[in-house]
Amino acid sequence: MADAKVIPFDDDRSRSGGASRPARRRTGAAGPGSGRGDGSAAPVSALPGAQVPEQPAEAGEAGEAEHEEPRHAMGADGSSGGWDRRIAGGLAFLRRRVTGDYDVDEFGYDKELTDQVLMSVLRPLADKYFRVEVKGIENIPSDGGALVVANHSGTLPLDGLMLQVAVHDHHPAERHLRLLAADLVFHLPVVNELARKAGHTLACAEDAQRLLERGEIVGVMPEGFKGIGKPFGDRYKLQRFGRGGFVSTALRAGAPIVPCSIVGAEEIYPMIGNAKTLARLLGFPYFPITPTFPWLGPLGALPLPTKWTIQFGEPIPTDGYPPEAAEDPMLMFNLTDQVREQIQHTLYKLLVQRRSVFF
Numbered sequence: 001m002a003d004a005k006v007i008p009f010d011d012d013r014s015r016s017g018g019a020s021r022p023a024r025r026r027t028g029a030a031g032p033g034s035g036r037g038d039g040s041a042a043p044v045s046a047l048p049g050a051q052v053p054e055q056p057a058e059a060g061e062a063g064e065a066e067h068e069e070p071r072h073a074m075g076a077d078g079s080s081g082g083w084d085r086r087i088a089g090g091l092a093f094l095r096r097r098v099t100g101d102y103d104v105d106e107f108g109y110d111k112e113l114t115d116q117v118l119m120s121v122l123r124p125l126a127d128k129y130f131r132v133e134v135k136g137i138e139n140i141p142s143d144g145g146a147l148v149v150a151n152h153s154g155t156l157p158l159d160g161l162m163l164q165v166a167v168h169d170h171h172p173a174e175r176h177l178r179l180l181a182a183d184l185v186f187h188l189p190v191v192n193e194l195a196r197k198a199g200h201t202l203a204c205a206e207d208a209q210r211l212l213e214r215g216e217i218v219g220v221m222p223e224g225f226k227g228i229g230k231p232f233g234d235r236y237k238l239q240r241f242g243r244g245g246f247v248s249t250a251l252r253a254g255a256p257i258v259p260c261s262i263v264g265a266e267e268i269y270p271m272i273g274n275a276k277t278l279a280r281l282l283g284f285p286y287f288p289i290t291p292t293f294p295w296l297g298p299l300g301a302l303p304l305p306t307k308w309t310i311q312f313g314e315p316i317p318t319d320g321y322p323p324e325a326a327e328d329p330m331l332m333f334n335l336t337d338q339v340r341e342q343i344q345h346t347l348y349k350l351l352v353q354r355r356s357v358f359f
Helices: 059-065 080-099 111-129 158-170 183-187 191-197 205-213 245-253 276-282 297-301 323-327 329-353
Strands: 133-135 146-150 177-181 217-220 257-263 309-312
Touching (some): 080 111, 111 191, 146 158, 146 245, 146 329, 158 217, 158 257, 158 309, 177 205, 183 191, 205 217, 205 245, 245 329, 309 329, 323 329
Parallel strands (some): 133 309, 146 217, 177 217
Antiparallel strands (some): 257 309
16 A cells, blocks of 8 residues: 555635634545645635636646635635624524523623623723723632722713723633622613623622622622712712621622722713702712813713723632621721722822823
């Protein structure tokens, strides 16, 4: 029997422009005409659906025939197949939405919609508009529950959404942040449904504990409306963190507390005034007046393109405390103060390091 010869193929090229995948090859039974006696490479079979050019009868023309695959089978940059898969994936996604063939958890979280739609909408805002720089992402565990505690600011709660994108896109495990939101979020039409789909839930100890015990990353901003609605003159000065309910929840679940400092959100809507009467009429905690809103109308609602930095600090473990520690008010006060001081100190450090509000 003659020795077998290795038939070289052209290098596989990714048809998606990004992730690599094995090349599909058409196979057949070996026959007398399947090998090349002169050692030349056999022609690569065309992909399914592509037009196959006629093969020359002479072996000397085989090399030219290999490169006569029509241009529309693969674009010059190899992206045609990628677009085909995107369109097919999009149609499959729409079919599942129409037929209801998708899953939501007990809180209304829709992972597929969040990954494929909501994150895709928020990602350009984080990467291109605010140019969010993420530091210390390794302080968020790869598995198991953890409570991320962050400062809150910006007049509108965009910082929570950018925090959600930062955790998902920068963590090696692509973990999802389940934010605890105020009652007002779930009373607003459209916003209510989108918040549930994105994994947000009511800021109550019971829901937070259940999520932590399930191994989720939970996000909380204890300043609440006091932080997000504070005047511009008090920027980066942390407000009171409440009674330490988030610490009690972490203690009961045995989950670590990860302090998080966000710089850049304070300047997107510089709040120079508060129309309190109008806020009461509308049922809002405040009605902001900024240098652009309401003077410029809808255009004034466009946030300023500030440069953001999100830094996750060293986690504070809670699994070493006894079960009754969650009922100790002094311990909760001390841990709450420790988290608040760590966030405030990091804010000052980041402010000293940044060159400009916008760069």
